[in-house]
Amino acid sequence: MLKLDVPFVPDEEYVDFLARNVERLTSVHFSLYDPALCDARQRMETHKPQSIIAGLNKLGSTQRFVLLNSRLHDPQRYFDAKHLTQAADRLTMLADEAGIQGLIFGDPYYLQALGDHAPQLAARLEAIPTVNAQLDSPGRVYAMLEMIRDTPFCPPSKLVLDRNLNRDFERLEPTVDALRRSLPDIKIHLIANEGCLHHCPYKPTHNAHIAMVNQKLCDDRTFDINREYGCIRRFLQHPESFLVSPFIRPEDMDHYAPYVDGIKLCGRNKGTKFLMTAFSAYANGQYDGNLLDIMDAMGDLSGHVHIHNERIPADFVHRVGRCQSNCSQCQYCNDIAESAVELLGVQIPEM
Template identity: 25%
Template sequence: MKFWIPHPGHTSGLEALLSGIDDLGRVEAVYTGGSPDEVGTGRPNLHYPRLDEVREQVELAHSHDVLYDVVINSTCPLRGEPTRRVAERYSNYLEELEKAGVDGVVVADPFVLKLAAEVFDRITVSCLAFVNTSEKAEFYADVATAITVDTSFNRRFEVLEELSRLQVELKVIVNEGCLLDCPYRPFHFNIFSHLYGPDEVSVYDDYYYRRCIADRLEHPELIIKSPWIRPEDLGHYLEYVDAFKISGRSHQVEWIVEVVNAYLEGRWDGNLLHILDCPRELRDVFYVPNPELDGAIERWKECDFRCHECGFCRELADRVVEVREFKSTVVGEVSV
């Protein structure tokens, strides 16, 4: 059982992370975001390491027998620029990462995948490529060494079984708290790709973020439907996947250490939302006692995703999800 864990980007954070993990021997790699000054990434980091910092951090990770990956999974790498100019920028950055000792990269766009394949042998396809069929997986598997499965398919075990037959390593994200089959997801990550890239754009109001929270305030069963995987349930995935990815590189290192240790131990006794990489406001409103979810995975393994006919997640939410407090100021007014 291998783990792939988030690194917030600064060297002191990496030091704290590597020293705070209880069983570091089970951690295959740390990953952090690519520099927005160069190419950008699909999610925010607390800090984006410069190339000199990358070299220092690679040495630090390797001294603990841990690999070091960089995520450059922008969903909009071209941004309206000429392809040749973008290709040159990405290729130069990839080559600099390789010279700095980086072990591998994580990409989403097929264009970037081809550029990365000219430099790196270790390439992971991001969850933002939305790989959820064997046909799509085969397309990426021709070049990539690993694929991170579309998170909305974490509980579709028949799909995981089919993908596991391919000659490529499979990874699943265990603690992402996004909505199941989220309609906002591709558009939201396009915004992130511009915000955390070389465009120097600003967004003064994140509709998708507020909408995401508001939907769950109105329908708490959506929290249960989110395709997270509990620490206690990792064993159900061992026959299908090769590594577990823990999400959360925008969080403080203390939180990351706590979450990683919970998954390494295979147990969490508190609020499930505390270990999920989800809108943090939700933790202030809802308490989901993780032990109360024991056994639910058995039902989800047989799920046909006909939610309108089933009602299991709604009934489970009614029974276990506790509403601590509701404040309209959490998201403000959401309208369109």
């Protein structure tokens, strides 16, 4: 069974849960909940750095990576020595007191600026591209690694390939084969439970909106925008889209074992009950219930839609793993959705 990279939050019950299951972990990723280190999710809560450090140190030798994966930053921050010093101080504290291996970044400009400002710190930390870098081919990977080499940061020990390769084995297989031959020391992961639209056309703008909110450049209307004009509207108007989404079911994890070294789970803003449920499902390779209960992005609709996981055919991954993504000409997911996807008819509220 593949090991898991999971979100970390310093909730005592969750920390104890991870400590009991540490043999199933390959790594954890976490937000510092700090304006000096912006990540790619809305700030739903805050935690003190010392509680984060204390929790991380209960996980033994598990690798830990801080999230610095905002899609963009206020451009002034690239040139703001005071801000860059604050960010470097936070990272130094995490390296000294929690033994972090590196950071997960989403803005290459910011990575270069931070590395130039604090080269000695950067030399201690790996720079790992966010999954939102859409590393879906060897060429994209090599271009990203060339950029990292021009910074003082250490090269990544792992890469999370683009989510859409989950449903495209004709590209996943040669991509992994090429990376294994050229980069044998780098571990390869896939993300399992984000649950975004397949080749989501809204995601780049959505990520930019979240970054703008976290930088206090605008108010947060991201949920309203998605409900009125984006993915929520699409999902509810086209229920088959839930099944087209490039998630990996817990039951299908073993199918990916020949290709990758680990599976990433997400959902750090959804609470510890969600995280423990998702972890248990993927650790056990099975989930009986509403599939949305263990999905991150689509999971926002779990009170309005029930996807009966037990009604999804056992050969599902074999069919969708080599899908041509031409949904208008294929009725496979439509046919499954008729029995597996149940709309509960509850109005989606304004946020």
